Amino acid sequence: MSTQLFITPEGLQQDEKPPYSPNPVLGAIANFLSYLFHPVFVPLYVIAFLLFVEPFLFVGASGAEKVLTLGRAFINYTFFPLISVLLLKGLNLIGSIKLKERKDRIVPFIICNIWYFWIWYVWRGLPGAPHYLVVFALGVFLASSMGLLSNIYLKISMHGIGLGTATAFLCLLSFDPASSNITIYLALAMLITGLVGTSRLLLSAHTPREYYLGLGVGALGIIIANWVA
Template sequence: MSTKLFITSEGLQQAEENPENRVNPVLKALANFLSYLFHPVFVPLYVIAFILFVEPFLFVGASAQEKILTLGRAFINYTFFPLISVLLLKGLNLISSIKLKERKDRIVPFIVCNIWYFWIWYVWRGLPGVPHHLVVFSLGVFLASSMGLLANIYLKISMHAIALGTATAFLCLLTFDPSSSNITIYLALAIFITGIVGSSRLILSEHTPREYYMGLGVGVLAVLVANLVA
């Protein structure tokens, strides 16, 4: 660990540049658990499962088989392919860690995931029976990932924040749908999850507040743009 010299009223003092973050082990374990539970590769799947099975007003008349097929497509493109891609990149030594701790390690995964995100949006937009809001969400995920790639040039933007910002903004959008039921409680839950996951990332010293807030802004902006152009 590197050190720096500081001039104080008591003279020249030496201090650690990045002092070890002393966190309660239980709190740290909880923060790690939440970080994995709401990992960016899972969040889109949670949202789609929500609108398929919890509040299925967008899929009125759809059979159980059609809903499972839609969820399967979402799993393959939002979870399975991105995970496999990261593992392959690590196997080829194109990234130093599958946790993508370094900003430079995130460039290629962002690009690869954008391919899968673009593909599922492109398929859903031309597929009969797919609700407009689902097309908006899939486009929002693609735009958020694209904006995240650009933002990653300047800072290690939080992928967790991008995913949760996109999900929360989309649920907020659903509350204005005249055919929807009252989902205020779910929107409040999404905001709460976004907050505790953000706290978890800060506890683990994975991001600064600026990086997390920037990620939230990217997610919200992406959904707003998607809603306008989809």
């Protein structure tokens, strides 16, 4: 919370200035976008997109195989991380499930890294798993790992990491000749990234630097994954 100084008959006084409070409608929209594009959902959206919207990576895959792949993604990217955070809160190891404090994010980062590593390891050894699927899984794990290290110094934006990973991955796919009409989805991802970033700033959840760093970490994770996978 910021402070301001003013002069009174008693001398120089300091008063706390309340944090910026957005318009209620804008605040509601910002909260909605923050929940809709929460980091535990973004990888699931990307994989669902690969399976059902732009399925050039899964040509010949049956409906059951696609559902199984999406189920694995849901368990490791969404279900286990959510349950882990709820358990941490139940054990009073974190102050809030919203992870507002930097120190509250350390253990969730570590736990999520375990699930992210596991799903990458499974997909890497799975016969017939598309190369780009393995690249994305590795990119998510690397971005989360770098996020954990960055969290030592500042409260890096998890939303930024998630959306940076997704946008960079779609950018990578756009260079593949087999993809079609990917450009419009990449533009949509960039729009969403901007809207969510604005939402986080409106809610005073992050500074611009924290959000931009999250985007950079997410993109770097995909770049490194594509290079080494």
